[in-house]
Amino acid sequence: MLFDTPIFIFFLAAVTLAYWCLAFQQQNKFLLVASYFFYGWWDWRFLCLMIASTVIDYFIAIKIADTNDRRIRRVLLILSLVINFSILGFFKYFNFFAESLAAALSTLGVHGSLPVLRIILPPGISFYTFQEVAYIVDVYSGRLPASHSFLDYGLFISLFPHLIAGPIQRPSHLLPQVQKPRQWNSEKGFDGMLLILEGLFRKCVIADNCALIANAAFDGSFGKPSLPVVLLGMYAFAWQIYGDFSGYSSIARGCAQLLGFHFMVNFRQPYLAETIQDFWRRWHISLSTWLRDYLYIPLGGSRHGERKTYRNLLLTMLLGGLWHGANWTFVIWGGLHGGGLAAERKLTHQGSGRTGALCQWLRRVFVFHVVCLAWIFFRSQSLKAAWGMLRGFTVWNWRPEFPAAFLFLALFSVPLMLLDLYLESSGDEYCFASTAVRPRVAFGLACALVIAFLGANQANAFIYFQF
Amino acid sequence: MPSSTFSSEIVEPVTQTAARSSMAARAGIFTLLAGLAVSVVGLEVSSPRILAHLSRTERRINGEMGAASRLRPITPDGRPTVLLAGNSLLIEGVKMDSLRVELGRQYEVSRLVVEQTHYLDWYFGLRRLLESGSRPGVIVLSLATDQLASRFTLGESFAYRQMSTRDFPRVVREAHLDRTTASTYLFAHWSNWQGDKGFIRQCVMILMIPNFRNLGGRIADHGPHISDPAIILSKAQERLPKLAELSRNYGVRIVLLVPPTLHEDHSREVQQIGDAAGVPVWVLSPPGEFPREYFRDGFHLNSYGAAIYTSRLSQQLLAMPSTACKDCDRAAAHPRGRRSAAGELARPDWPKRGVPPYVSRPAQSRRESSHDEIGTR
Numbered sequence A: 001m002l003f004d005t006p007i008f009i010f011f012l013a014a015v016t017l018a019y020w021c022l023a024f025q026q027q028n029k030f031l032l033v034a035s036y037f038f039y040g041w042w043d044w045r046f047l048c049l050m051i052a053s054t055v056i057d058y059f060i061a062i063k064i065a066d067t068n069d070r071r072i073r074r075v076l077l078i079l080s081l082v083i084n085f086s087i088l089g090f091f092k093y094f095n096f097f098a099e100s101l102a103a104a105l106s107t108l109g110v111h112g113s114l115p116v117l118r119i120i121l122p123p124g125i126s127f128y129t130f131q132e133v134a135y136i137v138d139v140y141s142g143r144l145p146a147s148h149s150f151l152d153y154g155l156f157i158s159l160f161p162h163l164i165a166g167p168i169q170r171p172s173h174l175l176p177q178v179q180k181p182r183q184w185n186s187e188k189g190f191d192g193m194l195l196i197l198e199g200l201f202r203k204c205v206i207a208d209n210c211a212l213i214a215n216a217a218f219d220g221s222f223g224k225p226s227l228p229v230v231l232l233g234m235y236a237f238a239w240q241i242y243g244d245f246s247g248y249s250s251i252a253r254g255c256a257q258l259l260g261f262h263f264m265v266n267f268r269q270p271y272l273a274e275t276i277q278d279f280w281r282r283w284h285i286s287l288s289t290w291l292r293d294y295l296y297i298p299l300g301g302s303r304h305g306e307r308k309t310y311r312n313l314l315l316t317m318l319l320g321g322l323w324h325g326a327n328w329t330f331v332i333w334g335g336l337h338g339g340g341l342a343a344e345r346k347l348t349h350q351g352s353g354r355t356g357a358l359c360q361w362l363r364r365v366f367v368f369h370v371v372c373l374a375w376i377f378f379r380s381q382s383l384k385a386a387w388g389m390l391r392g393f394t395v396w397n398w399r400p401e402f403p404a405a406f407l408f409l410a411l412f413s414v415p416l417m418l419l420d421l422y423l424e425s426s427g428d429e430y431c432f433a434s435t436a437v438r439p440r441v442a443f444g445l446a447c448a449l450v451i452a453f454l455g456a457n458q459a460n461a462f463i464y465f466q467f
Numbered sequence B: 001m002p003s004s005t006f007s008s009e010i011v012e013p014v015t016q017t018a019a020r021s022s023m024a025a026r027a028g029i030f031t032l033l034a035g036l037a038v039s040v041v042g043l044e045v046s047s048p049r050i051l052a053h054l055s056r057t058e059r060r061i062n063g064e065m066g067a068a069s070r071l072r073p074i075t076p077d078g079r080p081t082v083l084l085a086g087n088s089l090l091i092e093g094v095k096m097d098s099l100r101v102e103l104g105r106q107y108e109v110s111r112l113v114v115e116q117t118h119y120l121d122w123y124f125g126l127r128r129l130l131e132s133g134s135r136p137g138v139i140v141l142s143l144a145t146d147q148l149a150s151r152f153t154l155g156e157s158f159a160y161r162q163m164s165t166r167d168f169p170r171v172v173r174e175a176h177l178d179r180t181t182a183s184t185y186l187f188a189h190w191s192n193w194q195g196d197k198g199f200i201r202q203c204v205m206i207l208m209i210p211n212f213r214n215l216g217g218r219i220a221d222h223g224p225h226i227s228d229p230a231i232i233l234s235k236a237q238e239r240l241p242k243l244a245e246l247s248r249n250y251g252v253r254i255v256l257l258v259p260p261t262l263h264e265d266h267s268r269e270v271q272q273i274g275d276a277a278g279v280p281v282w283v284l285s286p287p288g289e290f291p292r293e294y295f296r297d298g299f300h301l302n303s304y305g306a307a308i309y310t311s312r313l314s315q316q317l318l319a320m321p322s323t324a325c326k327d328c329d330r331a332a333a334h335p336r337g338r339r340s341a342a343g344e345l346a347r348p349d350w351p352k353r354g355v356p357p358y359v360s361r362p363a364q365s366r367r368e369s370s371h372d373e374i375g376t377r
Helices: A006-019 A022-038 A042-064 A070-107 A125-140 A150-158 A169-179 A186-219 A228-256 A277-284 A285-296 A306-324 A328-350 A355-381 A383-394 A403-426 A437-454 B004-054 B057-071 B087-093 B096-103 B121-131 B144-150 B157-163 B166-174 B179-190 B191-209 B210-219 B229-250 B266-278 B304-320 B328-333 B362-371
Strands: B081-086 B108-113 B138-142 B253-258 B281-283
Touching: A006 A022, A006 A125, A006 A228, A006 A277, A006 B138, A006 B179, A022 A042, A022 A150, A022 A228, A042 A150, A042 B166, A070 A125, A070 A169, A070 A285, A150 A169, A150 B144, A186 A437, A186 B004, A186 B210, A228 A355, A228 A383, A228 A403, A228 B096, A228 B210, A277 A285, A277 A328, A277 B229, A306 B157, A328 A355, A328 A383, A355 A383, A403 B210, A437 B004, A437 B191, B057 B108, B057 B121, B057 B191, B057 B281, B081 B328, B081 B362, B087 B108, B087 B138, B087 B304, B096 B108, B096 B304, B108 B304, B121 B138, B121 B157, B121 B166, B121 B229, B144 B229, B157 B179, B157 B304, B166 B179, B166 B281, B179 B191, B179 B328, B229 B253, B253 B266, B266 B281
Parallel strands: B081 B108, B081 B138, B138 B253, B253 B281
Antiparallel strands: none
16 A cells, blocks of 8 residues: 555554544554555565564564573574574575676686575565664663553554654664554644645655656666766655655654654755765665664674774665665765765864855755766666766766756656755744644645656556565 | 652643654544545545546547447448457558448448557457457457567456456466466456546646657557567467357357558468467568558558558458358347357358458559559659
């Protein structure tokens, strides 16, 4: 069930209405069933996998909490990590590693066929695996008591608004909300509805329209890569992925608010970042903070000297890139960001940057373009295709449809840019969040009408669903 | 030090403010929901009018659909009716005015074109048309071989215009729809707005962006191009018998017309499969015969190519057996088509091997081409 389809709107309306008619424990039971239905809608076999994974971690966490033997606790932690990452690795990376190994052996002169399986990636597996790992690590380190209610833990993992593409919820943030009774709050409900409308605007109007240009540029419909084609593809994909994922996150947060939950903010105007580090404080915040807390800091963070700090940064971003998908393009994308973070750290140590509005905007433009360049690897189907696009920077070829394409792209990217500038200056989470009710209603209705007339008629799944 | 009175004075306004804020939010929710409901109803009611007002294409499709649904096998003056159905390859490849002039005495020719459509759009579209009572004498369905093999449809617009409620489960199976897409098709089938919104957006874009038509052709998602002959032929083997069955069930002759292409499209093999299945496949120009100069963009014919192609089509129609529609009246009278007295489905009278004049040998094609003054280009 995709968030931008009519069936989901009906599902959400029915679940919300029924949910608020129930008592607290019934609410949780009902939400768990609804969330499993939402997930099983794709394929019930994936649901079995998710339930099995949830059950295993639920019992391991209880065992960890119940024992004081450090060695046993450690063994249980490792067991959980091995199980979780084995499931993720098998479904997501088996073919990637098999093919990469075959290619490596082939270059060494060893030819042979390694088994390649036809595996369908279960939706959201990367997201719920990370959430389960966070829970186990928190219980192991004593930051969080283990949940003794499968209902609560199961709902924490599977709550449908975040199940498929996050935001990756921290156990310490969401689990207590699941465990406590919730009451209807009209203001939060109203905010939730506006967040959903704003999210749909970002997805259906911005992302799906920019996707048309990005797909045409990357798939060759505009001809071989040349400077205009690469610029069109690069900028269009930058706004597509931002609109798509931030739209998804807004809808997820809005749905959660309608049900009385609060999800962490996942995007804060990332293209207004002044450094790469700043970008990662604004982009996919739930993932970047997860990587920081559960990978970068356990690796040693910045505590063991400059060289190890750079190594940790690079390793974290490479693994972060690989988390997105089983392709070397994602590894390169992560590597570029890791390299950028390391370089920035080195340069910042040598001297602080200049201040002033012009310098600030120059830094923003520079960082935006570094991020855009990295998106070329992220979007390309293969490294060869990415290099092909990069070589296009040196080729000039103009076609009569390019002015319309640039105008089309501007039409659908500038509104999001302006929205970000407004949000940056106001500090609001969404447009007109701190104003009176009337402008907010007007904003919601305007979003709905723009979606109705300009929403692209694309059956595009959210990009992050595949991760 | 604040007194108890002071404390209560502080608390009360805060509570009141919270209550006011909550009431305002509740009012906001109701207003927003009411506004959304009004917008949905307004769009649902007005979208067909908006679209008809904005789009010439929409007016054309509506007009052609209306005319097609009223077709009977024979006109009051005794001429058999022919319905040409297809996509943009047909609308740009066949000059209807010329065709009507050339065939006027012998046939009443109508056209039904919906752009960006493939086999499934037309298989189910023709089923819906025939179910609604339309009975053309002959249906000439124009599809390229890769479109015959495609599993794509025009999406929500297809579900709205061409899919019947009864066919929904079959559409889900044959188009391999997942549950979410299937549910979207079902909503679109019943909703004017869902069905029309793609076209309305296109019209808005044309109004907003100069030269959007050219850009639209580049950025439209046509689905992956199928060039693997194994897929094309296996799909032809699966689908041409279904067209033959449709033809038998409704007593309407269905012919597959394969438009000219620059490259090999395996139409000759498809033609053999069609012969075996009982669906004539007309290949009036073998692949690669028409030079690039006859095409506007490598796929659609230009005016010159269309003139030659139209002439060939009219000759092919004129050469069609005169017994083509002898049972059409009986077929039209039957609600589900033509059945024998015993209730069994009757076979069409189409000759087992209806050989079009231009397909036997490439040499013959070239000779006929020169007859059409191809050499004068």
